[in-house]
Amino acid sequence: MDLLLTHAYFLAEDEHEQRIMKPYPTLGLLYLKAWLDRAGFAVDLFDATFARPHELHSRLSLRDASVLGIYVNLTTRGPALALIARAKEVGWTVVLGGPEPANHPEKYLAAGADVIVFGEGEQTMAELLPALSRSGAHLLHDVAGLAFCDEWGEVVTTPPRPKMRDLDALPWPDREAIDVPAYLDCWRTAHGRSSLNLITARGCPYRCRWCSHAVFGYHHARRSPEDVAAELAHLRERWAPDMVWYADDVFTISPRWLAAYADIVDRRGLVTPFECITRADRVDEGVAGNLARLGCDRVWLGSESGSQRVLDAMERGVTVAQIERSTRLLQARGIRVGLFVMWGYEGEQRADIEATIEHVARVAPDSALTTVAYPIENTPYHKAVADRVVPLAAWAEGSDRARAVRGRPKAPYYAAASRRLQRRQAWQRLRRERPKAWLPAAGLALGESLDRARMRWYGARAGGGEA
Numbered sequence: 206m207d208l209l210l211t212h213a214y215f216l217a218e219d220e221h222e223q224r225i226m227k228p229y230p231t232l233g234l235l236y237l238k239a240w241l242d243r244a245g246f247a248v249d250l251f252d253a254t255f256a257r258p259h260e261l262h263s264r265l266s267l268r269d270a271s272v273l274g275i276y277v278n279l280t281t282r283g284p285a286l287a288l289i290a291r292a293k294e295v296g297w298t299v300v301l302g303g304p305e306p307a308n309h310p311e312k313y314l315a316a317g318a319d320v321i322v323f324g325e326g327e328q329t330m331a332e333l334l335p336a337l338s339r340s341g342a343h344l345l346h347d348v349a350g351l352a353f354c355d356e357w358g359e360v361v362t363t364p365p366r367p368k369m370r371d372l373d374a375l376p377w378p379d380r381e382a383i384d385v386p387a388y389l390d391c392w393r394t395a396h397g398r399s400s401l402n403l404i405t406a407r408g409c410p411y412r413c414r415w416c417s418h419a420v421f422g423y424h425h426a427r428r429s430p431e432d433v434a435a436e437l438a439h440l441r442e443r444w445a446p447d448m449v450w451y452a453d454d455v456f457t458i459s460p461r462w463l464a465a466y467a468d469i470v471d472r473r474g475l476v477t478p479f480e481c482i483t484r485a486d487r488v489d490e491g492v493a494g495n496l497a498r499l500g501c502d503r504v505w506l507g508s509e510s511g512s513q514r515v516l517d518a519m520e521r522g523v524t525v526a527q528i529e530r531s532t533r534l535l536q537a538r539g540i541r542v543g544l545f546v547m548w549g550y551e552g553e554q555r556a557d558i559e560a561t562i563e564h565v566a567r568v569a570p571d572s573a574l575t576t577v578a579y580p581i582e583n584t585p586y587h588k589a590v591a592d593r594v595v596p597l598a599a600w601a602e603g604s605d606r607a608r609a610v611r612g613r614p615k616a617p618y619y620a621a622a623s624r625r626l627q628r629r630q631a632w633q634r635l636r637r638e639r640p641k642a643w644l645p646a647a648g649l650a651l652g653e654s655l656d657r658a659r660m661r662w663y664g665a666r667a668g669g670g671e672a
Contacts, residue, residue: 206270207334208241210234211251213277213284215258226395228254228388229402229450233303233326234276235378240327243376246334252383255391258284262291272337273297274330277305277313279417279581282604289317298342300333302326304419305604308582310352311360312600320345321352324420325369325407368424372407373432377439385444398447401440405433405466409454411484413507414520414585415550415578427459430466437475448478448502456481457492467495476500482507485523488531493538503541503571506531511564512557515550520585525564532568541571546626548619549610550578551590555664558622566629573630575623577616581605618663621656628653 212231216222234250241248249270253261265273265288273292277285282305292299302322306313310321319342322329329350336348343356350366369375389399405428408421440446457463470476476498482505496504508528510516516523532542546561565573580587580594582605587594593611597603609615632649639645 206249207246208248208272208274208330209251209264209270210238210248210274210276211261211288212253213275213281213288214254215256215284216254217257218284219280226391227400228391229400229452230254230378230380230383230385230388231276232378232402232404232452234274235380235382236375237274237302237326237330238382239376239379241330241334242379244331246331250379250382255384255387258287261288265292265295265297268295268297271296271298272300272334274300274302274326276303277301278303279305279604279606281305282600283602286316286601289313293317298337300330304417307419308417308605309600310362314352314354314360316601319353323350323352324366324422327375328369329366368408368421368426370426372426372428377436378403380444389444389446393447400448400450401444401446402450402452403433403436403440404428404452405456405462406453406458410458411455411522412520412585413522414518414589415547415581417581417584419583425458427462430462430469433466434469434473434475437470437477438473441475441477446477448480451479451481453481455483455487457483457487457496460487460489460492460495463492463495467498470499478502480505485527485531488534490534493531493534493540496535496540497538501540503543504535505543505545506570508544508565508568508570508573509547510550510553510557511561512553515553515557518552519550528564529568532570536571542568543572543574544568544570546573546575548575548577548622549613551586551610555660558660562622562626562629565626566633569630569633573626575619575626577619578610579606579608580610614664618660621659621663625653625656625660628656 212234216228222228238248238250251261251264275285275288289299299318300320300322301313301318306318306321307323313321320333329348332348333351336345342353345351345353346361346363349364351363353361355361388401392399406426408425410423410425412423440449478500480503481501485506506528509519509521511525513525516525535542544565546565548558580590590610595609595611597607597609628649632646635646635649
């Protein structure tokens with residue numbers, strides 16, 4: 206065997222996901238395995254999602270290959286570092302890919318990794334494996350898209366590899382390499398219906414200042430509608446999921462592509478319920494209609510803020526009015542809308558939070574998820590606040606999420622803001638559906654008042670109540 210692929214995500218150790226129970230396979234690894242298999246390499250894959258760390262560590266003891274490839278993302282730093290240490294103990298050459306090592310290459314090399322792969326891994330790994338066999342991990346200067354340490358221990362970064370443009374040249378992800386029924390059963394048990402993921406494109410060309418582009422840069426490439434429809438047909442025939450998740454960064458980025466895809470899916474009888482993410486400025490009457498034709502159940506929109514001043518500071522390229530209009534267009538066609546809301550972006554003040562709460566109440570999405578802005582390495586947002594970033598844990602024990610920004614209120618302030626937003630939503634929904642339910646409405650109003658007072662208190666402790 207030439208290569209063992211794995212990742213460091215273990216559902217059994219993720220308390221948050223255990224409450225949600227919506228796991229999906231890691232498509233990047235499945236694409237990589239399919240590409241390398243087709244190129245003639247012998248590749249095995251250990252899917253850690255439903256395993257325990259000791260099971261993966263035991264698998265490494267078999268040493269039936271010399272190269273271990275690990276996908277690492279923002280949330281798996283700690284388990285990945287433990288996996289690297291175990292692999293080096295038993296003699297593996299360790300290659301890392303994904304957004305996390307691309308943002309921290311020197312630290313991962315210092316932690317024992319032999320090679321970091323930047324960007325898309327298919328073509329790079331097909332060149333890297335023979336180079337490792339010939340020269341070892343210190344003489345890889347001719348392979349584009351890498352970081353490694355040379356014979357003197359100096360970090361070498363080779364020129365970037367051009368991004369792939371013809372995504373139809375990719376074989377479909379090798380889902381046969383994993384236990385797909387385990388994912389389906391997990392979904393079905395928790396939610397009464399099963400789901401699988403697929404992608405129609407790679408990358409995002411937009412330049413939101415807090416978003417990481419560590420893998421694809423600002424390049425965007427899209428598969429043909431025919432190829433995506435053929436994969437959808439295969440998923441339905443092979444595993445019959447009740448719904449699918451289009452995992453693109455911006456699913457409706459091309460209205461023309463979406464219309465062509467809807468025509469093919471409709472003609473072939475492949476309409477399947479699904480969820481996706483998109484931008485408010487990429488939804489109009491035609492897009493909303495084609496999403497409905499495709500069977501869309503819910504669209505997630507990055508609202509982020511109800512303050513246009515904050516949206517402009519983020520360089521989101523959308524307006525509050527566009528978010529409101531796109532929500533109405535989608536809901537009018539029976540498509541549920543979820544909003545992502547972000548607190549604490551640089552320059553946000555109390556008035557901006559109040560505007561966001563009012564905005565979400567006015568838009569009346571079917572759901573809203575909140576987070577607090579965290580500065581991911583190498584993003585414009587991180588560069589703007591780097592001198593005020595305060596780690597909340599040692600680097601090896603945390604992630605880029607475990608960072609505070611000096612001068613910003615602490616977590617309880619934003620927790621109170623999130624509760625206010627949820628209470629206001631519930632109050633609005635109650636007014637529409639049960640206008641005479643005055644007692645529950647009074648309870649929600651009281652709860653929001655208490656959280657407003659908490660925000661004043663926590664904000665004052667941070668210095669004047671400004672976020």
